Amino acid sequence: xxxxxxxxxxxxxxxxxxxxxxxxxxxxxxxxxxxxxxxxxxxxxxxxxxxxxxxxxxxxxxxxxxxxxxxxxxxxxxxxxxxxxxxxxxxxx
Amino acid sequence: xxxxxxxxxxxxxxxxxxxxxxxxxxxxxxxxxxxxxxxxxxxxxxxxxxxxxxxxxxxxxxxxxxxxxxxxxxxxxxxxxxxxxxxxxxxxxxxxxxxxxxxxxxxxxxxxxxxxxxxxxxxxxxxxxxxxxxxxxxxxxxxxxxxxxxxxxxxxxxxxxxxxxxxxxxxxxxxxxxxxxxxxxxxxxxxxxxxxxxxxxxxxxxxxxxxxxxxxxxxxxxxxxxxxxxxxxxxxxxxxxxxxxxxxxxxxxxxxxxxxxxxxxxxxxxxxxxxxxxxxxxxxxxxxxxxxxxxxxxxxxxxxxxxxxxxxxxxxxxxxxxxxxxxxxxxxxxxxxxxxxxxxxxxxxxxxxxx
Numbered sequence: 001x002x003x004x005x006x007x008x009x010x011x012x013x014x015x016x017x018x019x020x021x022x023x024x025x026x027x028x029x030x031x032x033x034x035x036x037x038x039x040x041x042x043x044x045x046x047x048x049x050x051x052x053x054x055x056x057x058x059x060x061x062x063x064x065x066x067x068x069x070x071x072x073x074x075x076x077x078x079x080x081x082x083x084x085x086x087x088x089x090x091x092x093x
Numbered sequence: 094x095x096x097x098x099x100x101x102x103x104x105x106x107x108x109x110x111x112x113x114x115x116x117x118x119x120x121x122x123x124x125x126x127x128x129x130x131x132x133x134x135x136x137x138x139x140x141x142x143x144x145x146x147x148x149x150x151x152x153x154x155x156x157x158x159x160x161x162x163x164x165x166x167x168x169x170x171x172x173x174x175x176x177x178x179x180x181x182x183x184x185x186x187x188x189x190x191x192x193x194x195x196x197x198x199x200x201x202x203x204x205x206x207x208x209x210x211x212x213x214x215x216x217x218x219x220x221x222x223x224x225x226x227x228x229x230x231x232x233x234x235x236x237x238x239x240x241x242x243x244x245x246x247x248x249x250x251x252x253x254x255x256x257x258x259x260x261x262x263x264x265x266x267x268x269x270x271x272x273x274x275x276x277x278x279x280x281x282x283x284x285x286x287x288x289x290x291x292x293x294x295x296x297x298x299x300x301x302x303x304x305x306x307x308x309x310x311x312x313x314x315x316x317x318x319x320x321x322x323x324x325x326x327x328x329x330x331x332x333x334x335x336x337x338x339x340x341x342x343x344x345x346x347x348x349x350x351x352x353x354x355x356x357x358x359x360x361x362x363x364x365x366x367x368x369x370x371x372x373x374x375x376x377x378x379x380x381x382x383x384x385x386x387x388x389x390x391x392x393x394x395x396x397x398x399x400x401x402x403x404x405x406x407x408x409x410x411x412x413x414x415x416x417x418x419x420x421x422x423x424x425x426x427x428x429x430x431x432x433x434x435x436x437x438x439x440x441x442x443x444x445x446x447x448x
Binding site for chain 2: 010013084086088
């Protein structure tokens, strides 16, 4: 499945400082394309894209607090979807 | 952090205009709305906060505390937009502090310099080196990575006032958002810092001092600021400070975000609780005076910045950290309660927002 994943707000630092990743995700064994959800995608990203400090991205089986999922963990992911992850890093002023 | 998938909402229409396809679920209300309506509610709510709280008067000069991060960048953008749209009649300026942190502030200042051009706002930069004779890099070299945020926070507060004085502005606005304020309410409860608890939810502070400060984003959710910056493609800098351990505030942050996930209103409700606290009249509050050395507001003989600076210059960097000693300490100990000013600054972590 072809997907475009965009990382911003500092999250790109966890994956080689690349903001936009065009990726081809193999479905888990035996899964229909209908079954591929945000939850699967998150675990795929964690395994395949995040190079350091995965705890900055996920907590349990979902994204860290401060994450907004439009839809839920069971939101279905489809071919050519664009998914954006942005961190709300803190600052001083 | 935000993750969003377009398909999930494709079948419905924006629940505000009922015309366009929604592209986001609004963090504050969980409404599915379109981009245009998001801009409108986001900007209009801030405008209403400004009007209802009479934050500005026509003809005022206003400095925007600008770090190059998301909050202050969005604030600079939205405020100049609203100033034009609603004829506030304000003269806006960007005010940045150069703490002297290589690899962090030098880069974020580049962002502010671009903002200066993009928004057409004059920029003033004041540096710790000029004001205090020390950069944060030099301070960290001397004191290590413990308590460095105390120095930075105390120095920044004064630096902003000094910069505002240079610009001859009437007011200083900062990008503190609803999440920051809810966090601070919790932290002040956790520290028993009654003085700060009673003032940390005020939208305007320091009205008795030379330059009042206000927070137009007091009710604005952090996630919405990030989404706004994303959709508007605003140019902001997102790297965590290289010296920031941020431990205590970090826990409060995460806790607030956990609460928000279950009930988005929690953030507003914590702020409301903070606003409605009434402090018992028997509670001894620190008395505001002025620093004998530099004249800055202080509840002690010397202000915190002067104490810290004296320590640095005498090679005793621990001075002013921990229990009050020396200049301010001994004679005041008996009147002190936990949570009075000098004691509480010691435990302030970075991200220590200037409330």
